[in-house]
Amino acid sequence: MAKVIAVVDDEIKIRGTIKSYLKNEGFDIIEAEDGDSAVQIANQHAADLILLDVMMPNKDGLQALREIRTLSSKMPIIMLTAKSEEIDKLLGLEMGADDYITKPFSMRELTARIKTVLRRAAPEDIHAEQDVVLIRGDIEINESTYEVTVRNERINLTPTEYKILVTLAQKPGRVYSRLQLMEHAMGEAFSQYERSIDTHVSNLRKKIEKDHTHPEYIYTVYGIGYRFGDKQ
Structure with missing residues (x-):
């Protein structure tokens, strides 16, 4: 079954570019344009990973991240940040983001990051009958x-x-x-x-x-x- 990626960014052109590339890589995509939608996606377990932009109107990515982490410690989240937002990168990691990637980024690097974080979050096969x-x-x-x-x-x-x-x-x-x-x-x-x-x-x-x-x-x-x- 294809993994579902939620792309949360208020810029429709960025969402469209990411969606087109990731669909070709075999992912299913949910699009959202604000932080409230990101929280709802996490709360409903509607995605396997969230790509969360930092700079959004109303509820920004950091506010959404804070709310999501009160709901779920295990939801994989990659923050999308602008080049000048160094403080936001650090804040995002401190608040529990799994990774961040700086705009502009290549689609190949973004895909590699997504696959890495998904592997990190996926339970490994355990064949032993007793807990390890x-x-x-x-x-x-x-x-x-x-x-x-x-x-x-x-x-x-x-x-x-x-x-x-x-x-x-x-x-x-x-x-x-x-x-x-x-x-x-x-x-x-x-x-x-x-x-x-x-x-x-x-x-x-x-x-x-x-x-x-x-x-x-x-x-x-x-x-x-x-x-x-x-x-x-």
């Missing part, structure tokens, strides 16, 4: 159900945050450069967005650490990247 649970200190990761509990409390992670946590937790002590972490956790590495991994890690720390300013699990290896330190 990874335990690291106070953290339990059920790799069969994609559930994460910290100090006996279930937490909601975006697909990107989940992949980063599993990648690091599977090999405590191993140091990953930012580029390596992107390759392992995201499927592909786009070097020009290498620093965005810092924002995802920061979000993850806020969810799993007792004090995210003094982490007990995800450590920064200065000048290189990150490693997981098991408390046990």
Whole structure:
């Protein structure tokens, strides 16, 4: 069954260009022109991924993203931003966007990003009859159900945050450069967005650490990247 992509942008010409290309790539497309529609699409689970423009009248992309993340932590979202909107890119990642792409962009790159985020969000085939649970200190990761509990409390992670946590937790002590972490956790590495991994890690720390300013699990290896330190 074809994956459904929601293209949310107030510029009809941009929506038309994206729709035409992605349909040729085998996707089904839903078009919307404002943030309220994006929230409705997420609430109804009408799409497998949302392409969400930042600059829209009335409710903009960041406002819509904030609302969507209160409804669903798992809905894959890629933000569409203008070249001058660096602060919006960072805010979008901090608020839970899985990725962003800067206008003007090539359709080939956009398609590659979509496929990467969809792979990241898709559950892998689990053939074992019993759940596969990874335990690291106070953290339990059920790799069969994609559930994460910290100090006996279930937490909601975006697909990107989940992949980063599993990648690091599977090999405590191993140091990953930012580029390596992107390759392992995201499927592909786009070097020009290498620093965005810092924002995802920061979000993850806020969810799993007792004090995210003094982490007990995800450590920064200065000048290189990150490693997981098991408390046990």
